[in-house]
Amino acid sequence: MVKKRFPVKTYIEGIVSGDRVLLSQAITLVESTLKTDLNLAHQVVQGILPYTGNSLRLGISGIPGAGKSTLIGNLGKVILKAGKKLAVLTVDPSSKISGGSILGDKTRMEAIVGDARVYIRPSPTGNTLGGVSAKTREILLLCEAAGFDVVIIETVGVGQSEVAVKEMVDAFLLLLITGAGDELQGIKKGIMEMADFFLINKADGKNAEKAVQTKSDLEKVLHYFPAPENGWQPTVLTCSSLSHEGLQEIWESILEYEQTVKNNGFFERNRSLQQISWLETHIRFLLEREFYSHPEMASALEKGKSEVLEGKDSAIGMARRLVDLFFSRIGF
Amino acid sequence: MVKKRFPVKTYIEGIVSGDRVLLSQAITLVESTLKTDLNLAHQVVQGILPYTGNSLRLGISGIPGAGKSTLIGNLGKVILKAGKKLAVLTVDPSSKISGGSILGDKTRMEAIVGDARVYIRPSPTGNTLGGVSAKTREILLLCEAAGFDVVIIETVGVGQSEVAVKEMVDAFLLLLITGAGDELQGIKKGIMEMADFFLINKADGKNAEKAVQTKSDLEKVLHYFPAPENGWQPTVLTCSSLSHEGLQEIWESILEYEQTVKNNGFFERNRSLQQISWLETHIRFLLEREFYSHPEMASALEKGKSEVLEGKDSAIGMARRLVDLFFSRIGF
Numbered sequence: 001m002v003k004k005r006f007p008v009k010t011y012i013e014g015i016v017s018g019d020r021v022l023l024s025q026a027i028t029l030v031e032s033t034l035k036t037d038l039n040l041a042h043q044v045v046q047g048i049l050p051y052t053g054n055s056l057r058l059g060i061s062g063i064p065g066a067g068k069s070t071l072i073g074n075l076g077k078v079i080l081k082a083g084k085k086l087a088v089l090t091v092d093p094s095s096k097i098s099g100g101s102i103l104g105d106k107t108r109m110e111a112i113v114g115d116a117r118v119y120i121r122p123s124p125t126g127n128t129l130g131g132v133s134a135k136t137r138e139i140l141l142l143c144e145a146a147g148f149d150v151v152i153i154e155t156v157g158v159g160q161s162e163v164a165v166k167e168m169v170d171a172f173l174l175l176l177i178t179g180a181g182d183e184l185q186g187i188k189k190g191i192m193e194m195a196d197f198f199l200i201n202k203a204d205g206k207n208a209e210k211a212v213q214t215k216s217d218l219e220k221v222l223h224y225f226p227a228p229e230n231g232w233q234p235t236v237l238t239c240s241s242l243s244h245e246g247l248q249e250i251w252e253s254i255l256e257y258e259q260t261v262k263n264n265g266f267f268e269r270n271r272s273l274q275q276i277s278w279l280e281t282h283i284r285f286l287l288e289r290e291f292y293s294h295p296e297m298a299s300a301l302e303k304g305k306s307e308v309l310e311g312k313d314s315a316i317g318m319a320r321r322l323v324d325l326f327f328s329r330i331g332f
Numbered sequence: 333m334v335k336k337r338f339p340v341k342t343y344i345e346g347i348v349s350g351d352r353v354l355l356s357q358a359i360t361l362v363e364s365t366l367k368t369d370l371n372l373a374h375q376v377v378q379g380i381l382p383y384t385g386n387s388l389r390l391g392i393s394g395i396p397g398a399g400k401s402t403l404i405g406n407l408g409k410v411i412l413k414a415g416k417k418l419a420v421l422t423v424d425p426s427s428k429i430s431g432g433s434i435l436g437d438k439t440r441m442e443a444i445v446g447d448a449r450v451y452i453r454p455s456p457t458g459n460t461l462g463g464v465s466a467k468t469r470e471i472l473l474l475c476e477a478a479g480f481d482v483v484i485i486e487t488v489g490v491g492q493s494e495v496a497v498k499e500m501v502d503a504f505l506l507l508l509i510t511g512a513g514d515e516l517q518g519i520k521k522g523i524m525e526m527a528d529f530f531l532i533n534k535a536d537g538k539n540a541e542k543a544v545q546t547k548s549d550l551e552k553v554l555h556y557f558p559a560p561e562n563g564w565q566p567t568v569l570t571c572s573s574l575s576h577e578g579l580q581e582i583w584e585s586i587l588e589y590e591q592t593v594k595n596n597g598f599f600e601r602n603r604s605l606q607q608i609s610w611l612e613t614h615i616r617f618l619l620e621r622e623f624y625s626h627p628e629m630a631s632a633l634e635k636g637k638s639e640v641l642e643g644k645d646s647a648i649g650m651a652r653r654l655v656d657l658f659f660s661r662i663g664f
Contacts, residue, residue, distance in 0.1 A: 282651035319614035331663035
């Protein structure tokens with residue numbers, strides 16, 4: 001399914017003027033596996049850079065069943081009401097077929113789907129988180145150039161995808177539901193301490209009281225957490241996609257957060273640090289990709305792992321041998 | 333200061349028979365920066381591998397001033413009394429001069445220093461945590477081959493060194509002191525969730541009551557933490573290096589932990605996973621070292637960072653350009 005490609009200028013001008021078709025086609029270039037497409041994508045991204053950086057970037061994570069997509073839909077409505085344009089991206093390293101799960105997500109985001117001020121894009125495909133994250137970062141920039149004021153990045157995957165998203169955003173929201181004190185049992189280690197906001201969802205009906213209790217418990221727990229570098233005390237809020245309570249408060253609290261970190265300088269400093277971190281992370285990803293995709297390394301690595309587990313060589317010694325082999329093969 | 337080198341066999345036989353002088357000299361080889369020494373070290377480590385794996389590996393971390401070294405000394409005495417031989421290693425990526433701070437540490441470990449059943453070794457020198465960790469892993473293996481039953485790895489540095497140590501040990505102990513509910517304020521993000529044991533130190537005199545309160549608070553907090561994969565509920569204990577209370581209980585609890593994770597299979601599974609993780613981490617370290625130490629990359633990287641921060645190229649695009657440059661220069 002080879003589609004027509006346009007000159008770089010066409011994409012850049014289209015995106016900056018808010019043309020959604022050209023935005024989507026540029027994103028497809030970023031997601032492509034063809035070298036020619038990627039080169040074109042690189043030039044497009046480079047061209048739109050002067051128009052990037054102006055959105056508020058929000059990351060949202062939460063255990064399955066916490067109601068992430070529905071909340072994004074309802075919170076999105078509040079954001080639109082505030083006069084902002086919204087893009088929603090997902091990071092899901094497990095999704096191998098583009099758009100595979102976004103249909104379900106879109107259904108749950110019915111509050112905003114179809115609105116001309118909203119752009120929803122499923123996770124780029126890929127086997128590795130490093131690859132998927134890099135593409136998502138470029139897509140985030142394209143969306144900013146296209147004039148979206150708020151970009152929400154939802155983590156669909158589990159594991160390390162939250163860390164990758166945290167590296168892309170200005171604020172990180174963790175969605176929870178109440179349930180017998182085990183609210184955080186499904187959350188991966190280290191994630192709790194990344195959150196700027198804890199949103200206790202489904203705080204309605206019989207759950208309303210429990211949600212308030214969870215909020216109070218959680219606030220006590222947060223007291224024991226390391227002091228955040230951004231000068232913002234992680235905030236616990238309750239909300240409901242059913243009663244629509246708490247949504248306006250979340251948005252206002254996010255705006256308060258934005259003001260705080262812009263005033264104390266964290267916002268700008270964090271953006272710069274993230275840029276350098278993106279660079280270094282992607283260098284690492286490309287080096288490792290070169291190593292692991294080298295035709296000879298796959299079998300050498302399998303053999304090496306076995307030898308290490310059998311005690312024939314130490315892990316450190318084997319790593320040296322494998323890396324030496326790699327560099328000798330590529331002509332170093 | 334070139335010292336005499338022996339044949340591989342001499343080191344191996346010496347270490348396995350418990351010769352401390354040859355153990356120390358083999359460790360010096362591991363720590364060397366000379367290629368010939370490292371090759372010799374590699375052969376020695378490979379030779380002693382059949383004699384490794386039999387120690388209980390403990391990691392200890394804690395905020396500065398928590399009393400880590402003194403506790404290790406006093407806990408070490410309990411370990412010796414139980415008929416075990418003990419090695420103490422440190423991971424400190426910031427220590428550039430070998431033995432720079434171990435003199436102070438040794439003074440604080442007076443309870444065990446000079447005992448023939450104890451081996452204390454300062455952190456290997458190095459600028460990067462990756463390099464220091466790799467050396468510490470090899471030293472750990474050498475100590476095991478020399479017959480030490482318990483190896484304690486203390487993190488002296490801050491930041492990521494705890495994560496590196498967690499990757500090397502069977503159990504991770506976090507040392508705290510009481511203080512107005514801010515006990516964990518000095519602990520780096522994500523560290524709390526790594527601990528199998530929380531030891532509230534200096535629980536003596538006026539602090540005794542506060543320590544019990546902190547213990548109770550912390551137990552409540554832990555209820556909110558993700559369920560540990562090892563099937564062991566993180567345990568909070570109080571102790572004092574002054575009154576020597578709680579030390580025996582800590583050791584017994586560690587033994588109980590060891591039994592638990594050996595019975596449920598986590599111990600062996602974790603050791604295997606750690607081996608593979610050491611291999612992959614060190615491959616990454618060596619690839620990155622090759623990249624960053626290439627004579628042309630230093631200036632290219634500085635220029636690249638500036639261009640990214642000035643918005644002349646995206647981080648992802650710049651990473652691609654730099655890695656392409658690297659591979660073209662080494663002949664790929």
